[in-house]
Amino acid sequence: MEMQVVQRARENFLAGRSRPLEFRVQQLKSLQRMITDRQGEIATALKQDINRSQYDTPLLELIGLENEISLAVSKLAQWAAPRPVEKSLLTISDQVYIQPEPLGVVLIIGAWNYPWALTLQPLVGAIAAGNAAVVKPSELSEYSASLLKALLPRYLDQELYPVVCGGVSETQELLRQRFDHIFYTGNSTVGKLVMEAAARHLTPVTLELGGKSPCYIDKDVDLRVACRRITWGKFVNCGQTCIAPDYILCEPSIQNRVVEGIRQTLLEFYGPDPKSSPDYGRIINQRHFNRVMALLDGYTAALGGQSDSSQRYIAPTVVKDVPPHARLMQEEIFGPLLPIVTVSDIDDAIHFISEREKPLAIYVFSSNKKVWRELVIKRMLAETTSGGVTVNDVMMHYTLNSLPFGGVGQSGTGRYHGKHTFDQFSHHRACLVKSLSMERVNMPRYPPQNHQKARR
Numbered sequence: 001m002e003m004q005v006v007q008r009a010r011e012n013f014l015a016g017r018s019r020p021l022e023f024r025v026q027q028l029k030s031l032q033r034m035i036t037d038r039q040g041e042i043a044t045a046l047k048q049d050i051n052r053s054q055y056d057t058p059l060l061e062l063i064g065l066e067n068e069i070s071l072a073v074s075k076l077a078q079w080a081a082p083r084p085v086e087k088s089l090l091t092i093s094d095q096v097y098i099q100p101e102p103l104g105v106v107l108i109i110g111a112w113n114y115p116w117a118l119t120l121q122p123l124v125g126a127i128a129a130g131n132a133a134v135v136k137p138s139e140l141s142e143y144s145a146s147l148l149k150a151l152l153p154r155y156l157d158q159e160l161y162p163v164v165c166g167g168v169s170e171t172q173e174l175l176r177q178r179f180d181h182i183f184y185t186g187n188s189t190v191g192k193l194v195m196e197a198a199a200r201h202l203t204p205v206t207l208e209l210g211g212k213s214p215c216y217i218d219k220d221v222d223l224r225v226a227c228r229r230i231t232w233g234k235f236v237n238c239g240q241t242c243i244a245p246d247y248i249l250c251e252p253s254i255q256n257r258v259v260e261g262i263r264q265t266l267l268e269f270y271g272p273d274p275k276s277s278p279d280y281g282r283i284i285n286q287r288h289f290n291r292v293m294a295l296l297d298g299y300t301a302a303l304g305g306q307s308d309s310s311q312r313y314i315a316p317t318v319v320k321d322v323p324p325h326a327r328l329m330q331e332e333i334f335g336p337l338l339p340i341v342t343v344s345d346i347d348d349a350i351h352f353i354s355e356r357e358k359p360l361a362i363y364v365f366s367s368n369k370k371v372w373r374e375l376v377i378k379r380m381l382a383e384t385t386s387g388g389v390t391v392n393d394v395m396m397h398y399t400l401n402s403l404p405f406g407g408v409g410q411s412g413t414g415r416y417h418g419k420h421t422f423d424q425f426s427h428h429r430a431c432l433v434k435s436l437s438m439e440r441v442n443m444p445r446y447p448p449q450n451h452q453k454a455r456r
C-alpha cells in the first residue's frame with residue numbers, strides 16, 4: 001500500500017507535473033483555501049486531540065502557516081529563479097549560476113503537538129520547491145490526522161501529495177521506501193531510526209528534534225514582564241511545545257520572586273482553577289501523562305502539582321531548588337512542569353548550559369538599561385550555542401520566517417521556515433553554460449604541455 005503511494009507520487013513527479021511554477025502556486029493557494037474554509041473543523045479536531053483553546057488554534061497553528069503560504073506564493077518566482085554567482089576570469093563571458101531544482105519525492109513525518117503547523121509548514125516548502133510529497137501525520141493527534149487525510153485530497157493533487165495515516169508499523173514501512181529527502185519532526189530516539197533508514201538509500205534528512213531549552217533570568221530584570229512571557233511559553237499547549245523553556249536558571253536571591261511572579265501570572269491567565277479554564281490544555285495521552293507525572297515523583301511543588309488522570313490534566317507546576325542531576329533535569333519535560341535550578345552567577349549558568357547537549361533554544365532575560373546588563377546577554381550569546389535564541393522573551397524567534405528554524409547537534413539537523421524551507425527541499429545545482437567560441441582561452445589546459453603550444 002505505502003509502496004504504491006510512493007510509486008505513484010514518483011511517476012507523477014517524473015512526468016513533470018509538480019514542476020511548473022503556476023501549478024505550484026495554484027496548489028499553495030488551494031492549501032490556503034483549505035485552511036480558510038475548514039478553520040472550524042481544524043479547531044474542533046485540536047480541541048479533541050489536546051483541548052486546544054479556540055483562541056490559540058489560529059494564533060499558534062494557523063496564522064504562521066498562512067504567512068508561510070502567502071510568502072511562498074509571492075516570492076516563488078524569485079526563489080526558483082537562477083541565482084547568478086561570481087565569475088572567474090576564464091568564465092567571464094559565460095553564464096554561471098545556481099539553479100534550485102526539486103529533489104523528487106519527499107517524506108514529511110509530523111509530530112502531534114502542533115499537528116497542522118508541523119506537518120503542513122514543511123509541505124508548503126516541498127510544494128513550492130516543485131517536489132512530490134508523502135505526508136505522514138502523527139497518529140497520536142488522531143482527530144487532526146484523520147481530518148487531514150480527509151481534507152488534503154479535496155484541495156491538493158492526491159497523486160503528488162498523498163497522506164498516509166498510521167502508527168509505528170506504517171511509518172516503518174514508509175521508511176523502507178526510497179525518498180529523495182525525509183523531513184522528520186519528533187523525538188530524538190525515533191530521529192535516529194529515521195536517519196538509519198534514510199542512510200540505507202543515502203537519503204538526506206532534516207530532523208526537527210527536541211531537548212531541554214534553558215531560560216536564564218538575570219537578577220536585574222523586570223521580573224513581572226519576564227515571568228509573564230515565560231509563563232505563557234511554558235504552559236501554552238500544556239507545556240507540549242518543542243521550544244518551550246524547559247527549565248529556569250537563576251540566582252538563589254531571586255528564586256522566590258520568580259515563583260511569585262509565575263504564580264500571579266498563572267492566576268491572570270487561567271484563574272484560580274486552571275482545570276476549568278478554557279485556555280488551559282491537556283496532555284496528549286495516558287502514556288505521556290504517566291511519564292510527566294513520574295518526573296514529579298519525590299518533589300514538593302512550589303506551585304501546582306495537582307493532576308487528574310481521567311482528564312489527563314496536570315496543573316501548571318513549578319518546582320524550586322531542583323538539583324542539577326535530578327531526573328527532572330535529565331530528559332525533555334514536554335509537559336507543564338517548570339523546574340528552577342539555582343546558579344551562582346552568569347558564569348555558572350553558562351557552564352551549566354555548555355556541559356549539556358546543545359538545546360533547540362536558549363532564552364535569556366536581562367534588563368538592558370545598564371551597560372553591564374548587556375554583557376549578560378552578549379556573553380550568553382557568545383559563549384553558548386543552540387538552534388535558536390530569543391532574548392527577553394521566549395519562542396518568538398520561531399514566528400519570523402526570515403529566520404531559519406532548526407536544531408543543532410542533538411536538537412536536530414537542517415532548518416526551515418520561509419525561503420529556508422524552499423532551500424531545504426531544493427537541490428542547488430551548479431550551472432556553467434559556456435559557448436563553443438573563444439577556444440584560444442582554453443588552450444593552456446590541453447596537452448601536450450610545452451612551450452611551443454603556448455606560443456601556437
Ligand code: NAD
Nearest residue numbers: 110111112137138167168171186187190208209210211242
Ligand atoms: P510522535 O510520537 O508523534 O512521533 C513523531 C512521528 O514519528 C509520528 O509521525 C510517528 O508516527 C513517528 N514514529 C513514532 N515512533 C516511530 C517508530 N518507532 N518508527 C518510525 N516512526 C515512528 O511525536 P513525539 O516524538 O512524541 O514528539 C515530541 C518530540 O518532538 C519532542 O521531543 C519535541 O521536542 C519534538 N518536537 C520538535 C519540534 C521541532 O520543530 N524541532 C516540533 C515539535 C516537537
